[in-house]
Amino acid sequence: MNIPKDKLMLMLERMWLIRNFELKVIEAHKTGEFAGGAHPYIGEEAVAVGACIAMRDTDYIAGNHRSHGHPIAKGASLNKAMAEIFGRRDGYCKGKGGSMHLADFSVGILGESGIVGSSVPIATGAALASKLQKKDFVSAVFFGDGASNQGACHESMNLASVWKLPVIFICENNQYAVTTSYKSTVAVEHVSDRASAYNMPGVLVDGQDCIAMYEAMTEAVRRARAGEGPTLLEGLTYRFEEHSLGLGKIRRSEYRTEDEINSWRKRDPIVIHEDRLLKSEIASQAEVQHVRDHTEKLSMEALEFARKSPWPEVSELFEDMWADKTMPIP
Amino acid sequence: MNIPKDKLMLMLERMWLIRNFELKVIEAHKTGEFAGGAHPYIGEEAVAVGACIAMRDTDYIAGNHRSHGHPIAKGASLNKAMAEIFGRRDGYCKGKGGSMHLADFSVGILGESGIVGSSVPIATGAALASKLQKKDFVSAVFFGDGASNQGACHESMNLASVWKLPVIFICENNQYAVTTSYKSTVAVEHVSDRASAYNMPGVLVDGQDCIAMYEAMTEAVRRARAGEGPTLLEGLTYRFEEHSLGLGKIRRSEYRTEDEINSWRKRDPIVIHEDRLLKSEIASQAEVQHVRDHTEKLSMEALEFARKSPWPEVSELFEDMWADKTMPIP
Amino acid sequence: MPEMMVMQALNQAIAEEMRRDPKVFLMGEDVRASVYGASANLSREFGPDRIIDTPLSENGFFGAAIGASAVGMRPIVETLTSFMWVGMDQLVSQAAKMRYMFGGQVNLPVVFRAVMYYGGGSAAHHSDRSYPLFMNIGGLKVIVPGTARDAKGLLKTAIRDNDPVICFEDGTLLGQRGFVPDNSELPGGELLVPFGKAAIHRQGTDCTVVAIAGCVGLAIQAADELQKEGISVEVVDPRTLVPLDKTSILESVAKTGRCVIADPAAKVCSAASEIASIVAEEAFWSLQAPIMKVASEQVHIPFSQALEKHVYPTKEKIMAAVKKTMG
Amino acid sequence: MPEMMVMQALNQAIAEEMRRDPKVFLMGEDVRASVYGASANLSREFGPDRIIDTPLSENGFFGAAIGASAVGMRPIVETLTSFMWVGMDQLVSQAAKMRYMFGGQVNLPVVFRAVMYYGGGSAAHHSDRSYPLFMNIGGLKVIVPGTARDAKGLLKTAIRDNDPVICFEDGTLLGQRGFVPDNSELPGGELLVPFGKAAIHRQGTDCTVVAIAGCVGLAIQAADELQKEGISVEVVDPRTLVPLDKTSILESVAKTGRCVIADPAAKVCSAASEIASIVAEEAFWSLQAPIMKVASEQVHIPFSQALEKHVYPTKEKIMAAVKKTMG
């Protein structure tokens, strides 16, 4: 596939945006700047970025608790995302959602969801709407290896297949659900093997390689837009950090070895892409450095933005429950 | 497989028991002798009978809304079953369950369930118990082609596979869920094709042939008892009657053609088995006739039994909610 | 004013709204064949793209409806109350919560039509009356039509509403007939019943009976009989439980000083409990007698007709409760 | 009497019961690693056959636990309240209904331990407090320990109980310390708290505060502060909601004439509503003031700490309600 340079650079930029954003989130969590937890996407950037760059702005995505990477990959505002994680008024959800519930309906980001598997039917429904409306919008949903065991995934994939819906199911197989290896919970070798149970293509992709993801996704999107139905993509990947911030107490070595972690860290998706761009002389060292610096700056700005953003007012507690403004709150 | 004559005759008897029982139920429903509906098993007898004859009394089964065939195949009392359908005190559930909720825990019949797909996890749990208790009991669950689309099936099959549980998933593919063809709701050609998504054997069986069912089940039971894990059996079959008694208003021809119905009626599982027994001279005409007469008599007796059984007393309304007899009913 | 069954009134509401708005569609199991009755003939008029038969996957297709509503469609989902347990996560985690959680970014104009079969030997798995627990959840409007007119008018309003609505359709009413005005008789040319506005079916001065869904007719009968005995009962039908017309209930109790609540749901944490708690807090000083709940017994629904008939509120139980409050 | 966290009390209860009865086992997501804390060290003692990590399939493994309990095992399932929506069908259609539906043929000795995280920025998807709706369903015992002692004693009783039990574990309490008697200090050598028996944490004469789960401590604080102001509050902790110790509540209200109910659940159709309705019916003639509910606001749980803290009952809100009933 011949991918234009601007797309290749955009992938690098989005991956760096996610990486630097997450590093700020980790920093802010350590100093107790926001409440609750957060699930870092570090190590898995290529999956969301490769997939989202293959989509249009008018297309839809939905995600899960590991929730910062997907919207940023789709082009969400870092400022609004960080402010949301901080629970501030300028956040995407005015502080009501927090880390696990980023959403930007204006650019097709239908929301991240804390209940594992729960957003899979939602994305399927957006694809149904697209079909009924005779639009060519496609829909994609990100979920984990753990989530693949939920009935919601089964029902959605079957539904999408029999109705030939333009939806792409993207399993981010980072090989663990919290401390549980997918090998002990998923009965088949690869989640994508399950595609045959739904009569759709199932594609195992190197989730550390944004170009591999982009290419697989491009074909899935083509299929979907052409009315040929859904695809199940599995990006084999790894989370470099612990399951969530605050879960440090679970010594990682109890469920995954230092060796395993180190060997995956060597397959850093950003390093892989940068090296490729440099080696093939598509980008210069300066260009790459610019992306690093620029995304670091944007992430820092997001942190500053969030810190300065006002808290919501108490009265806002009772807003947004209902579209109907006349609804009494008991 | 060399099946002893007593088993072959038992299969014939159980099929006739179901058939004659169902005919009495239909008759009683027409004259308004009991409330609610009922889902006749006529045409599908070979599936439950072939499967249950391959099991032991100590093994477990669970079923669904099409609920009379499974317990009778497993050896339930016709009298208690009919009394239950009539809502009488001598019924299996003292009248509390009715047609859709026959159960006989004393012989491993863990109950029929009205919520489609809902008993699949229950049967899986019985198999889990068997494994934890280091017993060699196996568990089987009957569900429809429609039910196969429920998340509960997916989750249970995956669970059973990763835990290597002694459970057999028996899909009674009668090709329709009420008026909906499985071809428009199941994304694959055969429900048993889905077994590959759970790394278990999936076997498509002629559901009109009790011996085929028996043989497939025998192997599945062997596997289960040997600790090799679950199997998905699909008995391809057909219901000769409408979905449920009282749903006559849906003219069958609107969703299935007279031709289709007639061609399947020619493959009557009882006729197939009888013919085979006669042709191979395993059974004489007289023996076969005896089975017919005997089962007709038992069914008639069950009807009489149910008619004479007393209604439950009002006070019984408040019994059986709790194992704990001290529980106040508010 | 033509008389029709509640089932037909629902059917009219769906058909009228589908004609009016191409974004409206109906989905559910066997809706084309109209197995449950309310979608009769719709498939012929609107075709398979707008009357959609679904696989048996409640969680999946409930969610698909919610997702479709999030991006501009207006789905109506047909199901039974008892099948909502299977799709509960989508109803609660998504339909009820999405809007608030996302800071009001999205409207979810989706209607779940949940039929409540009870009283006819359907047994425990098919006889739920679960609206009280959806009242607890928040984020879902809960409507409980008690007459043919309200069935049509509330369902039409629900379809136009921009919030998720569950319409609980009382199975004991579906075959009952009632007057439904013809559109030509109506000022705006159509029947729209607003949410949050109770109907006062009988005016009275001695005791307020708040009656829900299938209890509305029973309460009216009870009121008419008690009238003959010289007891004047006011029958208040909230029609919608979320939003709840507290004002009408409180005003009525302020007038009568007595309150009986008739609710087909199981009595613990029922709608009756909620209404009683409101009255006990906000109309306390008007009360001249204990607040009485007449709700279903706290058991599952037994199959046997010999037992089942004793579970639910009846005219007699309502009358007895009113008399008890009269001392 | 050793002091320990509620979490540790729960852990002790599980360990003791597992030692006592080989039929007891624990299953849930990441229970071996004890991600939520209550299963710490159990895996080491009991091994992977009795401390079972499950796939992310709540409906599937809830059902598996129920099925296992139907044939002689005694499973304990660990989950969060918010994940129960996903497994709702098994909880309602099977755990709650099987016994009655099958005419009492089967006992289901299964315990669901449902952690309620709220108040710490977990947002709408992880902060449910759903016990009121399980009270409506029937067939499930519902327990809501409010102290470390009760957490241990009630959970042990639950594990021995032959009915399905949901133990709602209040997240605001898990890290709190309280006294739990050592087994050697106890007559029978172990701590078993009976179901259906309220605890009176403070005796009082002016107003009854019925307090649930995380509200128990708040109510005690409120009572102690009000004592200084000359108001005598009786704090009644039902400890179990199904069964509910009506008698203790009614006796207390008979004495005080006033009733405030403090409940962390959303206020509509809450446990508070139910208790208020009982008091309004059965203790009406003792009442000297309106019954007040102090429950959570009827909104979803907002993430922002600036908002979330305003949702739940507080000591101050309880005190204000008591004072209001005092006129």
Ligand SMILES: Cc1ncc(C[n+]2csc(CCOP(=O)(O)OP(=O)(O)O)c2C)c(N)n1
């Ligand atoms: C229905 C449900 N069950 C359990 C949880 C708790 N939980 C949150 S994330 C998680 C693991 C998810 O694993 P996976 O789907 O592989 O995603 P990953 O975290 O690895 O990205 C669990 C068990 C939840 N949020 N929702």
Ligand SMILES: Cc1ncc(C[n+]2csc(CCOP(=O)(O)OP(=O)(O)O)c2C)c(N)n1
């Ligand atoms: C969860 C749920 N959804 C819907 C129904 C209504 N219903 C009862 S039987 C049935 C069709 C079942 O089809 P299948 O599983 O193929 O079994 P069959 O009736 O063909 O034996 C439906 C839709 C139900 N009982 N439970």
Ligand SMILES: [Mg+2]
């Ligand atoms: Mg994972």
Ligand SMILES: [Mg+2]
């Ligand atoms: Mg079928």
